[in-house]
Amino acid sequence: MSDPGSDRFVRTHLKTRQLVLLVELGRHGSILHAAQAANLTQPAASKLLSELEYALGVQLFERLARGIAPTWYGEVMIRRAGAALAEMDAAHQEVMELLSGLSGRVSIGAVMTPSTGLVPKAVTLLRSRHARLNILISVDTSKLLIQRLRAGELDLVVGRILDTESAAELNFEPLTDEPHSLIVRAGHPLLSRSNLGLQDLAGEAWILPPSGSILRDRLTALFLSRGLDQPAETVETIALPVITSLLLGSDMLVALPKQIVQTYLDSGLLAVLPYELGLRMDLYGIVTRKQHRLSPGAQAMLDTLREVATKSPS
Incomplete structure (x- = not known):
């Protein structure tokens, strides 16, 4: 009330x-x-x-x-003003959609792993059913995506809720977690090493996500818990084309879920280092705003994400 x-x-x-x-x-x-x-x-x-x-x-x-x-x-x-204005824009869009059939714009945000699998599959399926929908996809960290969702800039997010303040305003439908492996180029010198230790990895050049991301925080905690310094040579990015180019052209290494670069692993261009990081991220899932009615197009996107997630192996 x-x-x-x-x-x-x-x-x-x-x-x-x-x-x-x-x-x-x-x-x-x-x-x-x-x-x-x-x-x-x-x-x-x-x-x-x-x-x-x-x-x-x-x-x-x-x-x-x-x-x-x-x-x-x-x-x-x-x-709140930004969210209110976004609601009025969405109301106008919804009226136009109802007048002309399912069309308009849907804005979805995703963290890296679902952006390479779940989201593209869902978008492809949705467009096969509603070709007039214009779908905008943003890939970023959960923190930034949730900020944009709360401000009304995104209709829904496939990511994580990382703070209690946001949780009170949001719905979360869990999907899966992300076991991470260490990925390097084929022929990397460390692939021939036996009994790799974390101290060996600390001296290598790393590709890391931005500070404040959950993976970065857990990698930092991992090195600190073993009394090791952070890697001194780093490049910060979550852009997958940049990551794969850096891996293929150098001896850098990165912690990623294997499915993100499975094509490169299958072709023999990249390889997994024989070292168990023991890092699993928190569950990611579908995030929407509470007490907010999605437009017909955004609701169709949500339903399709649920459908694809149900069919996909975890």
């Missing part, structure tokens, strides 16, 4: 132009530039912001010598 006080605030005080202004203030950090992006004059933007802060009874932005910065209250309002 909705809060009557909140309902009065929305009906009486909140204006669509204020939502647009909040989003632009978050993007630009400047009242002048935000006003220009929102097609407002600077005085009009300042007046709208002041009215909103007065209605809420809190300061949303700190006025700095150069621009402005959101307070905690401001960060909440920026995120």
Whole structure:
């Protein structure tokens, strides 16, 4: 049941132009530039912001010598304003879809492993049924994808929920975890070594995911738990074409689920090092927003993901 006080605030005080202004203030950090992006004059933007802060009874932005910065209250309002505007865009898209049959746009985010298997299979199947759907796929870390999902920029994500704050707003349908292996080029010097130890690997050049990702954190913890320094020679990327090119052209190594590069393993271009990392990631799954009704196209994408996941081996 909705809060009557909140309902009065929305009906009486909140204006669509204020939502647009909040989003632009978050993007630009400047009242002048935000006003220009929102097609407002600077005085009009300042007046709208002041009215909103007065209605809420809190300061949303700190006025700095150069621009402005959101307070905690401001960060909440920026995120919620973006989600509200995305909802209205989705409502328009859904109406257009209902008028013209299943079409429109679906935005899906995925972490690396499902982006190479589950998601492409589901997209191919969905487009065979609804060719007019325009599907946008983003591949990134769970942290960034979940931020975009909460902001309404993505319809659904195949990834992980990593913090309790996000969990309260999201639905999670678990799929599978990801056992990781160490992948190198065929003919890599370490392939001929017996009794490989973690200390041997610490001195090698590594391809690593960005700091803050769950795999990076667990690799860091693994080296530290053995009293070892982190690898000194590293390249940070999650772009699979870059990873495979680096592996094929150098003696670098990377921790990946084997299925991501199975084609290269089958052709003999890449190989698995005989060392058991013992790393398994948390379950990834399908993530959607609670109390948010998906558009017909996004719902079809969700149903197809579930269908493909059920048929695929874990």
